[in-house]
Structure formats: C-alpha cells, structure tokens
Amino acid sequence: MRVLVVEDEKKTASFVRKALQSEGFAVDACHNGDDALAAAKSTPFDVIVLDIMLPGRDGLSVLRQLRERRDATPILLLSARGEVNERVEGLNAGADDYLPKPFELAELVARVRALGRRGGDNKSPVLRVADLTLDTLTRRAQRGGAEIELTAREYRLLEFLMRSAGRLCGRMMILEKVWDYDFDPGTNLVDVYVRRLREKIDAGFEPKLLHTVRGAGYLLKAQP
Amino acid sequence: MTIRTRLTFWYAGVLTVSLLIIGLGTYREIDEQLRHAHRRAPAEHAIYETSDMVFQGGLPAVALGLLGGWWLTRKALAPVSKLTEAITRVHERNLREPLPRTGSGDEFDRLTEVFNAMLARLDDSFNRVREFSLHASHELKTPLTVLCGETETALRDESLSPAERERFVSQLDELHRLARIVDGLTLLARADAGQVELKLEPVGLDELVRDNFADAQILADPQHIRVELDGCEPLTVRGDRHRLRQLLLNLADNAVKYNQPQGHVTMGLRRADGAAEFTIANTGTGISPESLPRVFDRFYRGDPAHSHAVDGCGLGLSIARWIVLAHQGTIRIGSGPSKLTTVTVRLPLDTK
Numbered sequence: 001m002r003v004l005v006v007e008d009e010k011k012t013a014s015f016v017r018k019a020l021q022s023e024g025f026a027v028d029a030c031h032n033g034d035d036a037l038a039a040a041k042s043t044p045f046d047v048i049v050l051d052i053m054l055p056g057r058d059g060l061s062v063l064r065q066l067r068e069r070r071d072a073t074p075i076l077l078l079s080a081r082g083e084v085n086e087r088v089e090g091l092n093a094g095a096d097d098y099l100p101k102p103f104e105l106a107e108l109v110a111r112v113r114a115l116g117r118r119g120g121d122n123k124s125p126v127l128r129v130a131d132l133t134l135d136t137l138t139r140r141a142q143r144g145g146a147e148i149e150l151t152a153r154e155y156r157l158l159e160f161l162m163r164s165a166g167r168l169c170g171r172m173m174i175l176e177k178v179w180d181y182d183f184d185p186g187t188n189l190v191d192v193y194v195r196r197l198r199e200k201i202d203a204g205f206e207p208k209l210l211h212t213v214r215g216a217g218y219l220l221k222a223q224p
Numbered sequence: 225m226t227i228r229t230r231l232t233f234w235y236a237g238v239l240t241v242s243l244l245i246i247g248l249g250t251y252r253e254i255d256e257q258l259r260h261a262h263r264r265a266p267a268e269h270a271i272y273e274t275s276d277m278v279f280q281g282g283l284p285a286v287a288l289g290l291l292g293g294w295w296l297t298r299k300a301l302a303p304v305s306k307l308t309e310a311i312t313r314v315h316e317r318n319l320r321e322p323l324p325r326t327g328s329g330d331e332f333d334r335l336t337e338v339f340n341a342m343l344a345r346l347d348d349s350f351n352r353v354r355e356f357s358l359h360a361s362h363e364l365k366t367p368l369t370v371l372c373g374e375t376e377t378a379l380r381d382e383s384l385s386p387a388e389r390e391r392f393v394s395q396l397d398e399l400h401r402l403a404r405i406v407d408g409l410t411l412l413a414r415a416d417a418g419q420v421e422l423k424l425e426p427v428g429l430d431e432l433v434r435d436n437f438a439d440a441q442i443l444a445d446p447q448h449i450r451v452e453l454d455g456c457e458p459l460t461v462r463g464d465r466h467r468l469r470q471l472l473l474n475l476a477d478n479a480v481k482y483n484q485p486q487g488h489v490t491m492g493l494r495r496a497d498g499a500a501e502f503t504i505a506n507t508g509t510g511i512s513p514e515s516l517p518r519v520f521d522r523f524y525r526g527d528p529a530h531s532h533a534v535d536g537c538g539l540g541l542s543i544a545r546w547i548v549l550a551h552q553g554t555i556r557i558g559s560g561p562s563k564l565t566t567v568t569v570r571l572p573l574d575t576k
Contacts, residue, residue: 009366009369009370011370011373011374012366012369012370012373015370015373015374015376015377016373018377019373019376019377019380022380080362080365080366080369081362081410085421100407101365101366101368101369102365102368102369102371102372102373102399102403102406103369103372104372104376104400105372105373105376105377106376151438153438153439180466181466181469181470182466183407183411183466183470184404184407185470185473185474185477186404186408186477186537186540187443187473187477188443189439189442189443189473192442192443192445192446193442195446196442196445214393215375215376215379215392215393215396215397216376216379
C-alpha cells in the first residue's frame with residue numbers, strides 16, 4: 001500500500017513516515033498543499049494523511065480540490081485544533097476520517113490501515129477468529145461451541161474488534177466506533193470494558209485472543 | 225442616608241434660615257414705618273403683621289420650595305440610579321456591551337463615557353488572556369504530538385530491555401495525561417471565547433442516563449463499588465447530545481474516583497419544578513465546607529491529602545459546569561454529614 005503524508009511539521013512527518021514504513025507501507029511525504037496536489041496527480045495513493053494546518057493552501061482546500069477532480073483516495077485528516085465543527089466540516093468536504101493532535105501513533109497506523117482496506121471487508125454475517133464466532137444477524141457469540149452472554153455494549157465492542165481482527169485498535173478509535181464519543185472522556189472506560197470482555201471470551205480457553213499492546217491499544221488475533 | 229434625603233434636609237434648612245432672615249427684615253421695616261406713621265404705635269402691631277406675612281406667605285412658599293427641591297434632586301440624581309442599575313448588570317461576559325448614554329454631554333453622560341472606555345479596556349485585557357490560553361493550548365499540541373510519536377516509535381524497538389520499556393511506557397502514560405489536560409484547556413479556552421457551538425436538538429435524557437448508568441457500573445466494578453439507578457423518568461431536553469453524554473460521564477467518573485472501596489453511587493433522573501433534575505451521589509471522604517464553593521474551579525483539588533491519590537486532569541467538573549451553563553441549566557454540589565456527596569444538575573425541559 002502506498003501512503004502520502006502531508007505534514008509541514010518536519011518531526012511529526014518523520015515519525016509518521018517511519019511508523020508507517022515499519023508497518024510495511026510505501027510512504028511519500030510532502031510539506032505543503034500544492035506539492036500534495038501535484039503528488040496526488042502523478043501517483044495513485046491508497047491513503048492520504050493530510051494535516052489541516054499547512055502553510056499556503058490548507059488541508060481542507062487540498063481536500064476539496066482533490067474531490068473536485070473526482071479523486072476518491074481515502075483521506076485521513078489531522079488537526080491540532082481538534083474542534084468538533086472542523087471535524088464535521090472535514091467529513092462533509094469528503095474526508096474519510098479525522099484524528100485530532102496529539103494522536104497516538106498506533107491509532108494513526110490503525111486508521112490508515114482501516115482506510116486502505118475499505119471496501120474489501122468481509123461481507124459474511126458470521127465473523128470468526130480461531131474458535132470464536134460472532135453471528136451479526138442473531139447477535140450470538142460462541143467460543144468452542146459454548147454460548148457467551150454479552151451486553152449490548154460488549155457486543156458492539158466485540159463486533160468492532162472482530163471486524164478489525166489482526167489489526168491494532170487504538171483507544172480513541174474504539175471510543176469513536178463503539179461509544180460514538182468524539183471526545184476523549186479521560187476515563188479508563190475502554191480498558192475496563194476490554195477487561196470484562198476478555199474474561200468472557202478468553203477465560204478458560206486457549207489460545208488467548210484479546211491482547212493488550214501497552215501504550216497503544218488492543219488487538220484481537222489467534223496467534224500471540 | 226441617601227444623597228437625595230440629605231440634599232432635601234439641607235434645602236429645608238436653607239429655606240428656613242432665609243425665611244427667618246426675611247421675617248426679621250420685614251419686621252424691622254414694618255416697625256420703622258409704623259413708628260413714622262403713628263409715632264407711638266405699640267410694638268405688637270409689627271410682630272402681628274410680620275408673623276401674618278411669614279405664616280401666610282412664607283411657610284407655603286417654603287413647603288412649595290421643599291417639594292420642588294425633592295423633585296429637582298430626584299431629577300438630578302436619576303442618571304445616577306440608572307447608571308447604578310446598568311453597572312449592576314456588567315459581567316465578565318458582557319463587557320463588550322457599553323452602558324447606554326443620554327448624549328446630553330452633561331457630567332453624567334461624561335461619566336458614562338469614561339466608564340464605557342474603562343469597560344472596553346477591561347474587555348481587551350480579558351480577551352488577551354483568553355487568546356493567550358487559546359494559543360497556548362494550540363501551541364502545546366505540536367510538541368506534544370512529536371513527544372508522543374517519538375516515545376511510541378522508541379517503544380517499537382524490539383531490543384529494549386523490560387526496564388527501558390517500562391520507563392517509556394510510564395513516560396507515554398504521563399504524556400497522554402498531559403494531552404488530556406491540554407485538550408480540556410483548549411475546550412474551556414474556546415468556550416470562554418464563545419467559540420464552541422452546541423448542536424441543539426431534542427435529546428431523551430433518560431436514555432443517556434441509562435447508558436451512563438451502564439458505563440458507571442463498569443467503571444465502578446474494579447473497586448467493588450455498587451452503582452444504583454434510583455428512578456429514571458422519560459424526560460426530553462433541548463441540548464447537544466455529545467456534550468450531555470460528556471457531562472454525565474464526567475460526573476459518573478468523579479463519583480467513582482472519589483469513592484471508597486465497597487462504597488456506592490446512586491444516580492437518578494426526575495422532573496422537579498418544571499426542569500429535568502439529574503442527581504448523582506457517592507460515598508467517600510466528603511468535601512469540606514470551605515472547599516465546596518471551589519470544586520468547579522479549574523485544577524482545584526481540595527485538600528492536598530487525597531489530591532495525588534486520584535489520577536485525572538483536574539478539569540472534569542469545570543467542563544461539567546460549562547456544559548450545564550451552556551444549556552441554561554444549573555449545577556450544585558453538596559456534601560452532607562454522612563459523607564455523602566451529591567451533585568444536582570437541572571436542565572430546562574424541551575417545550576417543543
């Protein structure tokens with residue numbers, strides 16, 4: 001997958017690029033809006049990571065220009081302002097996702113990966129990771145044939161984690177998709193919910209499926 | 225004693241003294257004339273005539289004068305009363321609105337003008353402080369992003385020893401906490417500057433409270449704190465769904481954080497005096513009466529003994545209060561002798 005990172009702050013651009021490269025992405029970087037438009041014209045990217053505050057032409061203007069040229073490349077907006085209106089404005093202008101600064105690197109990588117895979121999602125109503133299954137039609141979860149009782153919230157959490165199986169899920173991402181929070185409530189809600197979910201799906205079973213990546217987020221996968 | 229009463233007394237005094245002087249003058253004049261006319265007229269005649277004049281002409285004149293004075297002082301001091309009333313309404317948030325001027329160019333008009341100029345200067349300083357906080361919180365985000373990113377990058381190094389890894393992880397935890405503080409500050413700074421728009425819509429508060437109840441139970445579980453829902457009437461308010469959820473979660477989080485192991489939290493939603501009233505009570509060490517009025521202040525931590533025991537950004541209740549006030553509601557906190565701390569939020573009902 002090829003990713004374009006548009007960020008004027010050199011250090012941020014550098015570690016974002018390194019992180020994405022270490023995950024196996026091919027990464028191009030540029031530091032202003034006009035270069036970004038030129039790069040997007042000459043190379044087809046799978047995802048564009050676009051900072052809103054850029055010198056000269058700002059990120060929102062780049063975004064609108066791209067959409068006007070019928071370029072549908074998935075775009076992840078970054079912003080230091082983190083205003084709700086800005087988020088809405090960005091999404092309305094055609095962005096696919098929005099991440100306020102300061103963000104967690106793992107979160108950014110997870111989102112880029114999610115955007116890159118968009119459209120290729122598993123359409124089957126039954127999600128499966130090892131011997132854990134989740135039927136999204138009947139909302140039933142089973143592990144090793146044994147029924148698992150889930151509350152509505154736990155179900156949403158498990159569905160999200162299973163749909164992202166094998167990929168790291170950041171805390172903010174979970175709050176957004178499972179709780180619809182677009183703010184960081186500053187509680188350990190996610191951690192506590194994940195702990196409870198882990199007790200339900202992992203206690204007494206091998207291998208363990210739900211893993212914590214400290215300082216980064218959570219990961220559901222069969223192999224440790 | 226008001227200026228008006230004082231002026232009236234002085235006026236009465238001046239008039240009475242004038243009346244006495246005029247009376248004395250008249251008496252001597254009449255006495256003189258009588259002496260000329262009759263040579264040996266009795267002195268009483270002069271006194272009678274003078275007192276006649278003083279009582280029949282002078283006193284009514286004094287009374288009339290006093291009434292006029294009473295009216296005049298009222299008229300003269302009316303701008304002062306108006307100014308007082310207008311100044312009472314001056315508040316940190318409406319400094320930009322100048323006091324109404326009469327435009328007559330008199331002393332009071334000039335006073336109003338000077339006062340308005342002072343308000344403008346105050347408004348300027350307030351704005352500068354607000355802008356400063358706003359810029360500061362923006363400026364902090366870029367280096368924070370770099371710090372978080374580089375620490376996370378360092379953590380990816382497989383060759384780190386467990387001790388080094390632990391150090392980086394703890395550093396990252398603190399960085400995330402700093403990031404939350406900066407986030408909270410940005411929100412409050414923008415709210416102060418009137419830059420946060422609420423997306424108002426009819427919101428079923430009971431549904432949010434039930435959701436929040438479920439989250440609170442989960443949050444309280446590790447400390448074995450019992451959470452109860454004591455009534456949840458179906459009530460609709462006009463508000464911003466996200467902000468109201470943030471409000472409820474902040475309060476629930478506080479009720480759990482400042483609790484004791486095996487303690488309990490009780491929340492409830494009911495209609496009270498035509499408003500939706502949400503209450504949340506928790507056991508714990510309680511709050512001292514001198515701390516109570518300050519708990520909504522930014523970064524206020526109460527008594528230092530347990531301020532370090534609880535991790536948080538110190539802005540939760542300030543944000544909660546802002547959300548309530550932005551919804552034209554009220555928020556109160558009380559701490560009883562039973563060490564039960566109760567927060568009561570009232571929000572106006574949606575009247576369609």
